[in-house]
Amino acid sequence: MSAVEVLRLPLSVDLSGFIALLQRLEVPYRVSEESGEQVLWVPGAQLAEQVRGLYERFPDGNPQVELPQEAPKAPVRAGVIAQLKASRVTSLMLLLTLAVAALTGLGDNFSVIRWLSFQDFQIEGDYIYFAPLAEGLAAGQWWRLVSPMLIHFGILHLAMNGMWFWELGRRIESRQGGFMLLLLTLGFSLVSDFAQYFSSGASLFGGLSGVLYGLLGHCWVFQRLAPCPAYRLPPGVMAMMLVWLLVCLSGLITALGFGAIANGAHIGGLVAGCATGLVGGALARLRR
Template sequence: MSPVIALRAPLDEDLGPFISLLARLGVPHRVAEQGNEQVLWVPNDEIAGQVRELYARAPQGDPNLQPLRAPVTSSRPGIAAQARRSPLTLVVLALTLLVAVLTWGGEEYDVVRWLSFVDFHIEGQYIYFGTFAQALDSGQWWRLLTPMLLHFGILHLTMNSLWYWELGRRIEARQGALMLLLLTLWFGLAANVAQYVYAGPALFGGLSGVLYGLLGHCWLFQLLAPNTAYKLPRGVLVSMLIWLLICMTGVFELLQFGAIANAAHVGGLVAGCLSGLIGGLLARQFARR
């Protein structure tokens, strides 16, 4: 459920006593400055109604005031509850797992070749790639997106799945399943095309580009239109950006740990920052109305 605005107040109004009252009553809330106003956010419409009624009774707080109903408590929903609220996130993860099984973790090349960005065939110890123009001539448009479902090894699959679960369900809760689907496809397309344009025909895949898109989307959206769903711990953002920079140095290729699709990561991040910028600006405009 998305956070909602319960109150708006001028910047020169002292909300301190009322905020203290909310804290004493156990009402989860967050105050942010938007334009020339103070905006009070709460988790849902039910709590927002209570807060407005409470504000009408005691705008300056009241140490003797009792809550209108039973005190509102905030608890983190369990995994099952989160799963019920995130069906699209689960569908994407299920498709990723299915592809991992069908490709045997990226080792069943007869299946992988149908999902990679370009077709290829193996002769002896050599792999020969076609071009994307050849794929388009054959009507194989799905190759623009399907590499994001490919993973090579259990660690690759596990890490990307965990991060998609963490970031995807935030967007699904805040902006809905359809928006998460559109963003996932957009980030996957941007990441795959960026990698192909930068590195040429090659075998690459994974949700990593999409994940950097989700990260950039939450980051810019939160900066422009603060909300609890997209408020990531600072360490998460910093660590993922540092990891991106480390990968771009080429150290993993030098240590023979395998090639990293850095262009896909950058392409996804840029696409995510763009969508977050647009979404955040629109959300800010709607909040002012």
Template sequence: MSWSLALTANLEVSLAGFSERLKAAHIPHRISEARGEQQVWVADEPTAALVRELYQAFLANPDPGFTAVNAISKPISQPLWQKLRRFPAVITILLLTLAVALWTQLGTSLAAVAQLSFNAIIFEGDEAYLVSLAYSLEQGQWWRLITPMLLHFGWLHLAMNSLWFWELGRRIELHQGSWFVLVFTLVGALVSNVSQFWFSGPALFGGLSGVLYALLGFCWIYQRINPVAAYNLPKGVVGMMLVWLVLCLVGVVSAMGFGQIANAAHVSGLVLGCVAGAVMGVLNKLKVSE
């Protein structure tokens, strides 16, 4: 297999403790000596980036109780812009989502929402009507298959989705790369939006939650097949999200006053994420074992 160089260290530096942390995090690696220095090699560049972060955390806190698995949630102190530049895909999507929220006035400007909704909207006086999807596609408005993910209705809706996208998206971008996150987000939006339309018919819906369940499913199943530190979610996160999904499906959340829930988008997103996580987990596990 082709190995990627993660970091180098002087010969007098003991990497034994750090190697144990990598083993505990299920990160395959090897340490060699060349040109008077130690070299830590891993399977690919995304993993190398994670190992570099974990090594900095190791140097900042060599306490044996501070494990590599927890290091991703305890990053070393560094300027905010340096942290953000490591996740260009996640930051770009979040900024675009925020811009759309401001433009649509959090969904209260129906004229702005109509430009990005799954079904186009026409206005006749005080009345508004949803246009058929077929007509919109005939007009070349293919963006409508994706853009509902950018629509949010209220600050709570926006804040919760943005926080979860940051938490899950950055983990995947760290390990799989920026292009993977971007493409997977678009595919997740497409699958969840089309599923919701197929299930509910013409309706006004939006939000990143379908994509979030795709990201959650990816991390969950990938970690079970090919454990890596990046996808080791805090205990209870998967269970909480699945319980929330069930509460939405049985109507409890809507009864609590949270409005109509796009259940088909959530379920289809989760299924997509689980399948993608299984495929990528198996492929990367086979790659490392070669």
């Protein structure tokens, strides 16, 4: 159950009496300081309405008051099915990715991969020949501009990307809705694919990592401009991902024999994500 904002008050307002009341009633809460204000959060919209009404009646606290018995207590962690239903776009994207992984044999079935790659290609002996991008687009194969995000090479590649998309996708879907998550995913895929194409030329690449760097940048910048619980990432996550990006850029991963890294896609996705986070966060800040 996600946290819901109850009150947003100046720092000069003394909330200690009301907080003591919430503690006595065993109401789960959290107080944060954002943009020079103190914000009170509780889990769930129903409890938020009750606490908001409670503050209107007893802003200084009152030891005699009791919440209605039907008021929810501590939030109960939703089961897997409930989480899937609450994050439909995230779940559908992962389901589609798993289906493509099965059809492509995690990168071994080139007869299927060639229909999803950024450019069509033919394999002759030890060589791979790519068709011009314009040729595929002229034939109406516009899906190639975003479909490489569905291709994964190996179970570790799939598992890591799937885990991060589940984590970041659910955050954005809960805060900005499934349609926005879909637009961001397709947009970041488009930008990261072109960034990789321009940086490496004709090549076979794939995976959600460019999209993931976009989602990460979006959450990071959005949170700095318009703080919200959904986009509050665990400490060190952004630093870890940036360090990983630098390690990949250094060529160390390729030198160790782990395969080529789509660095252009990572950088393109991150820049695009920071841009959308800047716009979205600024608009959210103005609305507040």
